[in-house]
């Protein structure tokens with residue numbers, strides 16, 4: 001007789017006392033995986049101190065059960081203490097699958113816990129499925145983003161995956177949903193002396209419009225070279241948008257930082273208009289922008305893969321095209 005699968009867990013992430021969106025997105029996906037036979041039920045794990053109404057919010061968004069550990073030592077996220085507590089919970093309850101948001105918090109915590117449990121972790125997944133054989137399929141871009149590959153974890157348990165924010169839609173809140181709250185404790189920390197002490201969390205103030213909130217995103221890839229970034233900035237400014245980049249542009253130091261990178265290991269954007277310059281269209285990048293409203297790309301290679309996900313393609317030298325575009329936008333605005 002085939003063994004009944006365990007529960008699917010979603011690790012709840014809290015920032016500033018609130019659940020982060022990706023936690024709720026993952027709950028929606030976890031429910032879908034349960035329906036497909038990948039797990040017996042959906043549980044959310046909540047570690048913290050005075051988490052108040054968050055358990056109810058998790059249930060309203062799809063958790064059948066919330067496993068809650070409230071302890072002053074968990075008031076602020078610390079990798080070592082959180083990993084110890086989560087490892088203990090996994091060993092006790094034996095979930096089938098554990099899902100994390102591929103945020104800084106989730107990426108670090110999932111890797112630590114997977115290593116401690118000696119199980120597999122698929123990081124930065126772009127999709128999760130249960131196939132006809134009831135196997136858990138974790139989809140990641142591979143070979144420099146040229147293909148999507150399916151990852152399986154046939155033996156070790158739990159199967160663990162982290163997923164980028166914005167990959168799945170957030171389920172509708174259902175205030176009529178009911179679920180249970182299982183209170184656990186952090187006694188495992190009694191015999192542990194952490195070498196770290198987190199005093200407080202300071203939120204960095206962002207002067208510019210965050211990329212994910214911009215209605216127009218102007219993106220520079222490796223093909224624009226080092227000198228065009230002030231022009232990209234000015235175009236974004238004229239259009240009240242924001243500038244994004246690809247990994248090579250970030251690595252070259254041409255951009256304002258990691259918070260501007262779009263793709264598997266960066267942000268997911270869905271602006272009304274995405275305008276890419278010198279971007280080849282690797283899956284590592286396109287997963288983060290493919291759901292934009294109108295996609296326009298400028299590339300000097302007529303066969304560039306990015307044109308396959310574009311509504312408008314312009315075959316041109318971006319370095320010559322950009323100054324002309326800026327001039328035209330300004331002329332148009334003057335009327």
Ligand SMILES: Cc1cc2nc3c(=O)[nH]c(=O)nc-3n(C[C@H](O)[C@H](O)[C@H](O)COP(=O)(O)OP(=O)(O)OC[C@H]3O[C@@H](n4cnc5c(N)ncnc54)[C@H](O)[C@@H]3O)c2cc1C
Pocket residue numbers: 144145220221222223224245246247248249261262263264265266267277278279280281282283284285298299300301304316317318319
């Ligand atoms: C694990 C992993 C995670 C990754 N995560 C990300 C991620 O989150 N985001 C990301 O972007 N990448 C990511 N990458 C890298 C990704 O695979 C690609 O290498 C990258 O997206 C390519 O960036 P690009 O298009 O700027 O550069 P290239 O692939 O080098 O393309 C440059 C393009 O510019 C065009 N071009 C050249 N000169 C001109 C010109 N004068 N005018 C117009 N066009 C021109 C070329 O025809 C080409 O199409 C990741 C890779 C790995 C392995």
